Amino acid sequence: MDQQDGLPPHESGEQGTSQEVAAEEAAERTREIHLTMDLCLRVGEMLLSSGAGAADVTATMRSVADHFGLRQAEIDVTFTALSMSHQRSPDDVPVLMMRHVMQRDIDYEDLTAVDHLVRDVLTDRADLYLARSRMATIVSLGHAFPRWAVTIAWAVMxxxxxxxxxxxxxxxxxxxxxxxxxxxxxxxxxxxxxxFFYLQVAGGAIATILAAAVAATPIDVDESLVVTANIILLLAGIGLMGAVQDALTGFYLTASARLIEAMMATAGIIAGVALGISVADGAGIPLGPLVPGRLGDTDLPVVLAGAAVSAAAFSAACYAPRRAVLPIGLITAVAALVAQTVEVNGFGRAAAAGVAAFFIGLVAYAVAGRVRVPPLVVAVPAIVPFLPGLQIYRGLTFLADGGYFVSQGIFALMTAMSVAIALASGVILGEYVAQPLKREARKLENRLAGPRLVGPFRALTRAERRALRRTSGE
Incomplete structure (x- = not known):
């Protein structure tokens, strides 16, 4: 008998071996948990930095975590950070991991690649290790468009x-x-x-100084329209709409952060325009009465063409796949026609924007499936011509002037907020109506309830995954 444990030597050896195997299995399982949480956080970081809403990011991360067995994971998404925790049992110490979102450039190419990766994971076309390898490739690779092409796209817009x-x-x-x-x-x-604030200041100053320089030449040009056309590129309408979307889906902290960012970005433009006016005055360049945000008279065909081209150019500047650029332009033209029709019939701009956004959300779901991109890639560029950036600019400018203009500033900001709410709620309602019409989204899971603009619309069952592999020829 073994004097240490009272067991025969062969039984003591078998017990030691089983304990070692159990320890190795536990260590391997812990390692897989860590790798799964890291993958989920990287996916969420990519989606959040590319403009996805907090609800979409949370639901996508939870889908991936559930697929790999982390069904009790807790996920928290804020404007600049993502956190995820998991506890296998009440006796275990919970594991907590976090990632900070450092870069917030809209990148629809990476967003589309991550969306395809998530779909492959949920259909068992990619295991944990292949998914991590593909995720690293997405992050490290460049873009299909060279950077100078993006500059040209901004110029076209x-x-x-x-x-x-x-x-x-x-x-x-x-x-x-x-x-x-x-x-x-x-x-x-x-x-x-x-x-980013100083980048906005520089943009507003450049637009104003260039408009003043052209006005000093014999060329007949409207300085106000030149400045307005350029500050639209810098305006924070997308941030305001994202704030409304997060508020509608219950992420109030993230919504507040997006709203503050939108206001700071617009304040930077105001400071830049003021700086440009001061520089022009100091250089002795005659600058007429500058009214940034002024609109000229435009015929309907020109409005439709301009809206379509600007939306398509915006999508190209944000690295949207080439196959999606033309459909985005066509959808925007039709949406602009819808908005103009509603507004001409006596409804306000908010109502017109809401109806146009509903059309965009309704059509974006089907078109996105055809061109193999997330609906977000189609919906957001198509909404760009309707964003209330100019109203935000006017409102903050009037508030800065003070006195009699304060009431006008408040009215302009309230108009901007109503348009943003109409746009966000219209798109969400359009997605909500469109998704159940698709066969793949007949039975949405409760945890994925509500409209989705990116990520999986529901987790496929095991039988559905087998059927999908058979129809794909795998």
């Missing part, structure tokens, strides 16, 4: 905005040149880690 504002070809050309200068200067400033 500025020119299109100048057209449908009623500025004519001269305003469009000057706005395109200013957009190129703004984009290149902001790239240089971003490389030096300057805060």
């Amino acid at each position: 500025a020119a299109a905005v100048g057209v449908f504002l009623g500025g004519g070809p001269v305003v469009s050309v000057v706005a395109a040149v200013a957009a190129v200068l703004i984009d290149r200067v902001q790239i240089l400033m971003a490389r030096r880690r300057l805060p």
Whole structure:
């Protein structure tokens, strides 16, 4: 008998071996938990930094975690950080991991790649280790578009905005040149880690100074329309709509952070325009009465064409896949026609924007499936021409002037908020109506309840995953 444990030597050896095997299995399981949580956080970081809503990010992370067996994971998403915790049993110490979102550039190419990766994971086409390898590849690879092509896309968007504002070809050309200068200067400033506020100040100053310089020449140009066409590129309408979307889905902390960011970005533009006016006055350049945000008279065909081109150019500037650019332009043109029809019939701008957004949300789901991109990639660029950025700018400008203009500023900000709510709620309602119409989304899970703009619409059952593999020829 073994004197230490009272067991025969062979039984003591078997017990030691079983304990070692159990320890190795527990260590391997712990390692898989850590790897799964890290993958979920990386997926969430990519989605959040590319403009996805907090509800979409949370639901996507939870789908991936559930698929890999982490069914009791707790996920928390804020504006700048993501956290995830898991506790296997009440006796175990919970595991907590966090990631901070450092970069917030909209990148629809990476967003689409991550969306495809998540779908492959949920259909058992990619296991944990392959998914992590593909995720690392997505992060490390460059873009299909070179950076100079993005600059050209911003120039095209500025020119299109100048057209449908009623500025004519001269305003469009000057706005395109200013957009190129703004984009290149902001790239240089971003490389030096300057805060986003100062990038906005530089953009507003460049647009104003260039408009003043052109006005000093014999060229007949409307300085106000030139500045307006350029500051639309810098305005924070998307941030405001994202704030409303997060508020509607219950993420109030993230909504508040997005709202503050939108206001700071717009305040930067106001400071930049004021700086540009001061520089022009100091240089002795005559600058007429500048009214940024003024609109000209435009015919309906020009409005539709300008809206379509600006939305398509915005999607290209955000690295949307090429196959989605043309459908985005066509959807935007039809949505602009819908909005114009509603507004002409006596309804306000908020109602027109809401109906147009509902159409976009309804159509984006089906079109996104055709071109193999998340609905977010189609919906957000199509909404860009309807964003209330100019109302935000006017409101903050009037508030800064004080006195009699305070009431006008409050009215402009309330108008901007109503338009943003109409846009966000319209898109969400359109997605809500469209998704059950698709066969793949007949039975949404309770935890994924509500409209989705990116990520899986529901977790597939085991039988559905087998059927999908058979129809795919695997």
